[in-house]
Amino acid sequence: MEFLNRHVSVRNFKNVPVEDKLLESILYSGTRASNTGNMQAYSMVVTCREPQRQKLAPLHFNQPVAIHAPVLITFVADFNRFSKWCQFNKAQPGYANFISFFTASIDALLVAQNVCIAAENNGLGICYLGTTTYNAQEIIEVLGLPRLTFPVTTVAMGYPDDLPELTDRLPLKGIVHYEKYQDYSEARIRELYAFKENLEQMQQYVKENNKETLAQVFTEVRYKLEDNEFFSSKMLDTLKMQGFMK
Amino acid sequence: MEFLNRHVSVRNFKNVPVEDKLLESILYSGTRASNTGNMQAYSMVVTCREPQRQKLAPLHFNQPVAIHAPVLITFVADFNRFSKWCQFNKAQPGYANFISFFTASIDALLVAQNVCIAAENNGLGICYLGTTTYNAQEIIEVLGLPRLTFPVTTVAMGYPDDLPELTDRLPLKGIVHYEKYQDYSEARIRELYAFKENLEQMQQYVKENNKETLAQVFTEVRYKLEDNEFFSSKMLDTLKMQGFMK
Numbered sequence: 001m002e003f004l005n006r007h008v009s010v011r012n013f014k015n016v017p018v019e020d021k022l023l024e025s026i027l028y029s030g031t032r033a034s035n036t037g038n039m040q041a042y043s044m045v046v047t048c049r050e051p052q053r054q055k056l057a058p059l060h061f062n063q064p065v066a067i068h069a070p071v072l073i074t075f076v077a078d079f080n081r082f083s084k085w086c087q088f089n090k091a092q093p094g095y096a097n098f099i100s101f102f103t104a105s106i107d108a109l110l111v112a113q114n115v116c117i118a119a120e121n122n123g124l125g126i127c128y129l130g131t132t133t134y135n136a137q138e139i140i141e142v143l144g145l146p147r148l149t150f151p152v153t154t155v156a157m158g159y160p161d162d163l164p165e166l167t168d169r170l171p172l173k174g175i176v177h178y179e180k181y182q183d184y185s186e187a188r189i190r191e192l193y194a195f196k197e198n199l200e201q202m203q204q205y206v207k208e209n210n211k212e213t214l215a216q217v218f219t220e221v222r223y224k225l226e227d228n229e230f231f232s233s234k235m236l237d238t239l240k241m242q243g244f245m246k
Numbered sequence: 247m248e249f250l251n252r253h254v255s256v257r258n259f260k261n262v263p264v265e266d267k268l269l270e271s272i273l274y275s276g277t278r279a280s281n282t283g284n285m286q287a288y289s290m291v292v293t294c295r296e297p298q299r300q301k302l303a304p305l306h307f308n309q310p311v312a313i314h315a316p317v318l319i320t321f322v323a324d325f326n327r328f329s330k331w332c333q334f335n336k337a338q339p340g341y342a343n344f345i346s347f348f349t350a351s352i353d354a355l356l357v358a359q360n361v362c363i364a365a366e367n368n369g370l371g372i373c374y375l376g377t378t379t380y381n382a383q384e385i386i387e388v389l390g391l392p393r394l395t396f397p398v399t400t401v402a403m404g405y406p407d408d409l410p411e412l413t414d415r416l417p418l419k420g421i422v423h424y425e426k427y428q429d430y431s432e433a434r435i436r437e438l439y440a441f442k443e444n445l446e447q448m449q450q451y452v453k454e455n456n457k458e459t460l461a462q463v464f465t466e467v468r469y470k471l472e473d474n475e476f477f478s479s480k481m482l483d484t485l486k487m488q489g490f491m492k
Binding site for chain 1: 247250251252270272277278279280283284285286288290292293295298322326328332335337338339340341343344346352355360363364367368373379380389390391395399413415418420421422425426427429430432436438439460462465470471472473474477481482492
């Protein structure tokens with residue numbers, strides 16, 4: 001399982017395109033992932049060219065990886081295609097609702113992860129762009145996504161210019177529960193997060209951001225309540241707009 | 247990428263347990279997946295024993311795979327642990343909202359797919375149980391999942407008793423869009439779905455279910471409007487209950 005265990009997010013790419021044939025075989029491996037009822041409720045939108053790249057970059061907050069990666073793939077929860085198939089075959093589709101959105105999102109995300117693993121197995125590097133759901137409404141417009149579709153994540157892909165070091169993870173026993181969820185006491189939380197908090201890089205984040213604790217860097221700088229509330233309300237509005245909130 | 251391309255869902259397992267060490271190394275590979283801001287907003291609940299197994303099976307509609315697989319792993323979107331860490335470190339967590347639920351779901355699903363691939367690479371078979379979101383409320387009760395957690399999918403795992411054949415997929419060109427989404431005309435839909443509709447097994451489904459078209463088997467038997475609307479409303483209520491709908 002070495003190929004899974006050595007995964008790192010790559011943010012610097014060589015100025016080399018990904019060959020069409022290779023990209024196709026990677027996307028094909030994506031579609032071999034499990035999906036719900038074999039309805040394949042997803043689509044992939046590949047963006048390599050102008051002017052689309054220039055329109056997408058600001059929606060990913062102009063992260064350098066979004067600007068410079070040779071390939072961006074937007075993974076879309078898609079009940080539009082399946083619903084059209086139903087309509088053309090004397091069947092009344094029943095997928096304009098929240099559970100169908102979530103089912104299609106599961107499908108799309110399993111495909112995304114297969115695509116990433118296939119890419120890495122071919123010497124490529126990847127980075128997920130979590131900004132996709134923040135600006136789904138604008139991405140829908142740029143990519144021309146119809147009703148009953150929703151972009152759930154984006155993967156930037158290319159040949160790595162450098163491979164960063166493995167990032168830290170919490171101890172496995174802090175993530176896995178047997179039979180029942182064991183809620184976390186303060187002592188247990190302190191034990192689980194001690195390694196992370198003591199990393200030199202993390203202590204530097206705290207200092208650079210002028211905070212007292214690492215947690216404050218997350219809640220006051222990186223993933224703030226007011227942003228989360230703003231993007232929550234925006235995402236729910238966009239789900240309504242796309243027909244998924246009935 | 248042969249290991250991704252030969253994936254099939256396994257529903258019949260040998261009566262052989264999965265070794266603890268192997269299971270742990272598979273779960274570890276899960277945690278190496280990309281995740282948002284390295285917050286690891288997920289947990290995994292492993293269920294192998296009674297009485298938990300007996301309580302979970304009906305929530306997965308007593309599918310034989312849910313009853314007989316030696317291991318069930320419930321993948322949980324989890325902002326509880328991270329929020330507690332914030333609270334214990336003078337930081338006000340801002341994750342009781344919809345975007346945080348969805349972010350945590352993405353994290354949990356990428357972990358799930360890594361776990362499945364790691365399992366298959368060790369001779370195990372897996373099957374996703376889409377029933378998890380239908381009965382999230384009851385699963386939360388059985389597994390003791392606290393506020394700011396939500397079960398997003400379940401994987402049944404064990405040594406395969408038989409390997410079914412590869413299932414069909416739509417042609418890749420029907421799933422992948424370049425630069426912009428190309429919406430589907432009736433002619434295009436007919437072309438893309440012709441292979442599936444003509445499969446002997448699909449034609450048998452149509453006959454067995456006394457329907458005129460394959461699409462009607464989906465809309466009138468398998469994934470019905472009234473069920474989807476019922477489970478949508480139930481899932482949204484459960485998200486509220488878990489603190490994710492502010």
